[in-house]
Amino acid sequence: MRVIGWSQKVAVIAAVLVLLSACEPAQLYLANHTVVGINAKVNPEQGNGILVIGYDRTFATVIPRSVEQQENGLVTRDAMSALVCSNLVVDGITIRRYTESLATGQAATNFANNLGAQNNAAAAAKIKNFFDCFQDQGRPPANPAGGNQ
């Protein structure tokens, strides 16, 4: 039996991490992470690493950057369409409440278009009721994209 040395083990682990780091995110991902203590990690999807000693809280939204779409018979690539209103309430170090209204893909594009439509105020009002973070805003975003409130 052949036993590999520690340097080769490190090289194998590093190669696995590099391969994982090369992965393109294929999912819309909303997440919260809290740590009190020691945390050492690498995020393969975001391609970053972190070492925390003490307290840390992160809230992240990851939107896929390259989604295959059919347009006039042609296959194109664009960022994922997403329309998100989210609200996170934290008490101390734990989550107390999280509310979210979310639309993705073609539904997000349609809702964003209707949000700005001048001739369909009723539809726009319903969408504003659903996506409550737009209720106090006069003009919607020109293009749908993920966001946190």
Place this chain on the structure above:
Amino acid sequence: MSVSGCSVNGVGFSTSEVIRANGAVVILTRTLGGALRTGPDGAGLAIGYTKTLAVAPDSPAAPRPGDYVFGVSVADLPLAAVIRRVVGIDFGLNREMVGATIGFSEDAAFARIPSDTSMLRRLVLSPDDPAGIQLRFCQEPASCE
């Protein structure tokens, strides 16, 4: 009551409580000891006390409400959100985290939606009031209100 031992994907020396909420089924699982997770999104191993709250759409495939002495597996359920609290050591080896935590950690995945999905959903998540959790999937905003 939790028994010290090991569990795999919430099944083993774990206790689970399944609660029917508004449009959702909530699975609360507690494990004392080792808790192994094998799913691609959250694979890892926790050693210590683990409490997991999983929210799945209400469907015939969801487990029935009640208490389960040896836990309930959520591996095959289409989860809408997951909150996992660990006191102890948590090792992660998945596409979101490769690393380890010592102490208290709370990991919440509120949404994990494939990039080619067109959908609309509303989620109200209150971990301290599982029966009050709301989940709606719909085509039009009006049907989600």
